[in-house]
Every structure is written in C-alpha cells, then in structure tokens.
Amino acid sequence: MSSLPKFEDHSRQEVKYSTCYMCACRCGIKVTVENNKVRFIQGNRNHPINKGVLCAKGNSGIMKQVSPAKLKAPMLRKQGAERGSGEFEIISWDQALDILTERLRKIRETDPKKLAFFTGRDQMQALTGMWATQFGTNNWAAHGGFCSVNMAAAGLYTMGHAFWEFGDPDWDRTKYFMMWGVAEDHASNPIKLGLEKLKRRGGKFVSVNPVRTGYQAIADEWVGIRPGTDAMLALSMxxxxxxxxxxxxxxxxxxxxxxxxxxxxxxxxxxxxxxxxxxxxxxxxxxxxxxxxxxxxxxxxxxxxxxxxxxxxxxxxxxxxxxxxxxLDEQYSPENAEKVTGVPAEQIERLALEMEHVAFK
Ligand code: SF4
Structure with a gap:
C-alpha cells in the first residue's frame, strides 16, 4: 500500500494581522509566519479598505524581508575599488557612524546647505526634517513630497479631503470619474474596488494617460495625451x-x-x-x-x-x-491645445462639456 503524501507541517505557522506598506493605501493583510520568518502574505477579507484583495505589489511585500538584495549591514567600497565596480565589504555600524560623523562634520563646518538629505517612504518625516533643519540644510525631502503629498493637496482643494488612495471619492454617487496621469506601478486596491462599483452603476470612467495599461485598460474613454502636457489639457478645458x-x-x-x-x-x-x-x-x-x-x-x-x-x-x-x-486667450483654445497635447480639439471640448453636463444638468 502506498503511503499517504506528506503535506507541510502547519503547526508552527501563525497568522499576524497588519497593513501593507507597499503603497499608501494600507490594505489589510494576513501574514503567515513560520519559525519567525514571513512565509506568505494574503489580503485580509475583513479589512474595510481592500476587503481581502491584495495586488501584485502587496504580494511581493515578502521580498522586503527575504530578497537576496536586501541590505543587512552597512557596506563600504573596498579600498582601491573603482566607483561603480560594485565591490563592497561589510563594515560595523560603529565604523559606518564614525565615517558619516566625520563627513557630516566637515560639511556642517563649511556650508551645511551642501548636504542634500533625502529619506524614503517612512513614517518619521517630521523627525528627519527636524534633524535636517537642525543640521542647517533646507535641502531635504522625502518620498511623499513628490508623490502622495501632492495628491493629498489636490484632494483637499478639489474634494475637500485627501487621500483618494483610500477610496475617498464618493463611489456611490459619482457619475463621471476622470483620472489623470496615475503612475503605472500604482495599483490601489480601494480604487479598483471603487472603479468596479462606478462601472456597475453605469458611471463613466475617463482616463488621461500616455499609456493604456493598468487602470486605463478598463476606462470607458482613454485620452492618450503626450507626456508632460497635462497642464495644457486642463487649462484648455x-x-x-x-x-x-x-x-x-x-x-x-x-x-x-x-x-x-x-x-x-x-x-x-x-x-x-x-x-x-x-x-x-x-x-x-x-x-x-x-x-x-x-x-x-x-x-x-x-x-x-x-x-x-x-x-x-x-x-x-x-x-x-x-x-x-x-x-480665455486663444493660446488655450482646444485647437492650440491639440498641437501641444496631441489630444484632438473636439475631444478636449467634449470632455469639458461632459464634465459640465454631469455637474450642472
Ligand atoms: S494597493 Fe497593493 S501595494 Fe498598495 S497597500 Fe494595497 S496591497 Fe499593498
């Protein structure tokens, strides 16, 4: 008699609940941990933001832990190695701090503004910003400054509140949804769920983007604009x-x-x-x-x-x-905007009037 197949031993696995931080949406996740290591990540069905959906980026969140490319210790270019040759050696944190302290001291003593201080997507920009200003440089920034902060500011000005990534647009009542220039790697689950809702209700989804992948693939109308000319389209409208x-x-x-x-x-x-x-x-x-x-x-x-x-x-x-x-100057007429944006004048005119129709009629 053949023996029964052996399955994984799940007895050492446990599930931790958290939120994904691979983008700003913060979808709810279930993280399966085994021997104190992340095994895999799933969407949390009970989370109000994503209702169990996990995008490819969210799934790959595990690579933050297990990627072979992950930096685990400070590294210094080997003595005599050419810049760009990729020859590094691991050094201790004490060594790294000594090197940086020495370099930063020199900059601070001469011209602190020569330090350009950039931090990634983190939760402590207030702290890093305070550090930079105390150091004496105003050349500091973080990921949010050219990503979600602008989006939040636009949300405040247009909808009265921010963070559309969390699904803020009023999906239950929106009749016309125009999405401008969303990055290709952006995969907000709340927006996907919202778009589904909108389309099921018969709302129109217009997407302004040079490429037609991602969200654009399900748009009712795709406006294939020339890169970098969005402002002209908006002003012409x-x-x-x-x-x-x-x-x-x-x-x-x-x-x-x-x-x-x-x-x-x-x-x-x-x-x-x-x-x-x-x-x-x-x-x-x-x-x-x-x-x-x-x-x-x-x-x-x-x-x-x-x-x-x-x-x-x-x-x-x-x-x-x-x-x-x-x-009202002619330079912003749809005919002139067409020359800049590549979007046909009739389409610019119609889109503006469609928006007007939904808003006022
Ligand atoms: S949309 Fe994707 S990457 Fe963003 S928080 Fe949700 S699962 Fe993570």
Whole structure:
C-alpha cells in the first residue's frame, strides 16, 4: 500500500494581522509566519479598505524581508575599488557612524546647505526634517513630497479631503470619474474596488494617460495625451468652461479666493499681491455696500468679476477676472491645445462639456 503524501507541517505557522506598506493605501493583510520568518502574505477579507484583495505589489511585500538584495549591514567600497565596480565589504555600524560623523562634520563646518538629505517612504518625516533643519540644510525631502503629498493637496482643494488612495471619492454617487496621469506601478486596491462599483452603476470612467495599461485598460474613454502636457489639457478645458460660462459661482465665492482682489501695477512694487486691509485680511468688493470689505467674512456679497481702484489709488482686479483674462486667450483654445497635447480639439471640448453636463444638468 502506498503511503499517504506528506503535506507541510502547519503547526508552527501563525497568522499576524497588519497593513501593507507597499503603497499608501494600507490594505489589510494576513501574514503567515513560520519559525519567525514571513512565509506568505494574503489580503485580509475583513479589512474595510481592500476587503481581502491584495495586488501584485502587496504580494511581493515578502521580498522586503527575504530578497537576496536586501541590505543587512552597512557596506563600504573596498579600498582601491573603482566607483561603480560594485565591490563592497561589510563594515560595523560603529565604523559606518564614525565615517558619516566625520563627513557630516566637515560639511556642517563649511556650508551645511551642501548636504542634500533625502529619506524614503517612512513614517518619521517630521523627525528627519527636524534633524535636517537642525543640521542647517533646507535641502531635504522625502518620498511623499513628490508623490502622495501632492495628491493629498489636490484632494483637499478639489474634494475637500485627501487621500483618494483610500477610496475617498464618493463611489456611490459619482457619475463621471476622470483620472489623470496615475503612475503605472500604482495599483490601489480601494480604487479598483471603487472603479468596479462606478462601472456597475453605469458611471463613466475617463482616463488621461500616455499609456493604456493598468487602470486605463478598463476606462470607458482613454485620452492618450503626450507626456508632460497635462497642464495644457486642463487649462484648455478651463478655457472651454469659461467660454461657455459654465462654472460653479457659489462654490467659487464660498470656497476659493476667486473673489479676492489682486493689485495690478505691472513693473511696480506690490504687483500681483492680494489687496489687504490694515489687519492683513484679503479684501473683496461688496456689491451691496459698494465698498471694499474683508473677503473672509461669511456674509459678504462679493463681486466675482470686476476692476476697481483701491483706496490708495492702485488698480485692482478680482482673481477670477485675471483667470478669465488669461485662460480665455486663444493660446488655450482646444485647437492650440491639440498641437501641444496631441489630444484632438473636439475631444478636449467634449470632455469639458461632459464634465459640465454631469455637474450642472
Ligand atoms: S494597493 Fe497593493 S501595494 Fe498598495 S497597500 Fe494595497 S496591497 Fe499593498
């Protein structure tokens, strides 16, 4: 009689619950550990962010522990080895700290700003930033500065809150979702789940991206833009909306600085600055009182467009007037934007008007 096949002995395995940190989404994960080593990672079905889904990047999180390329100790280029030859030897932490202390001391004694200090995706940017400023350099940054922080800032300005990676867009009510320039290695599970929800409800998903892989593959409309020209596309869409008089007047008045007055004295001191009262408050023109008032007060009846003369005689215009003057210019017309972005003029016009239709009709 043949013996029964032997399976793995799971008795020494235990499951730890955590969150994935391979991107900013923080999906819930179940990590199977054996002999104090990570065996594999699975999605946690009970986690509200990802509901059990784990992307390829999340799965490969195990490589943070087991990759043969992982640095386990400080390494120093071998004496006499050419830079780039890849010949290193392991040194102790004490040696590494001595070398760095000596180098940093020299920089600090001469010009601390010569230190460019960059940290990766970590949870202690406040600490590393404090260290850098104490050292005396303002040349410091971290991963978030050109990744999630910008995204969070845009989220705050557009949706009123941040971190769309966590699935913040209102997937239950969104009718039109336009995604711009998301990196190819970005694989947010909350967004995937949200897109599925949106598409099942019949919402439209438009993706602006030079390539058509990743999320773009399931977009209802792909806008294959020339790399680096997103701003022109956005400004041309603003041009179309302005030309068609389609913007949210109440929103601009209530939540933006569109009503504030800007000093217009080209070539002179103060040009381009917001007009302020003696307490530093930004001013707007109140249509009922017919005078300059504090633009931050909730009960003002401000002019969104207009040119006025400030009490000190300087000409001023509302922010919105300057925006309209600038972006109604022909250089931002869809025809000209097509030459820059490669996106056909009719498509630019239609996308802007589709957005307007969803927002206002
Ligand atoms: S989307 Fe992928 S990489 Fe990002 S946290 Fe979730 S599993 Fe990890």
């Amino acid at each position: 603003i041009h179309v909306l302005l030309r068609n008089d389609q913007f949210d007047w109440d929103y601009l008045v209530r939540y933006t600085n569109a009503i504030q007055l800007v000093v217009c004295t080209p070539g002179q001191k103060g040009d381009g600055l917001i007009l302020r009262d003696e307490n530093g408050k930004p001013l707007c023109w109140d249509l009922e009182q017919e005078t300059f008032v504090d633009a931050t007060q909730p009960d003002v009846k401000p002019a969104l467009f207009g040119e006025y003369t400030a009490p000190d005689g300087r000409p001023v215009k509302t922010v919105m007037t300057l925006i309209a003057e600038k972006y």
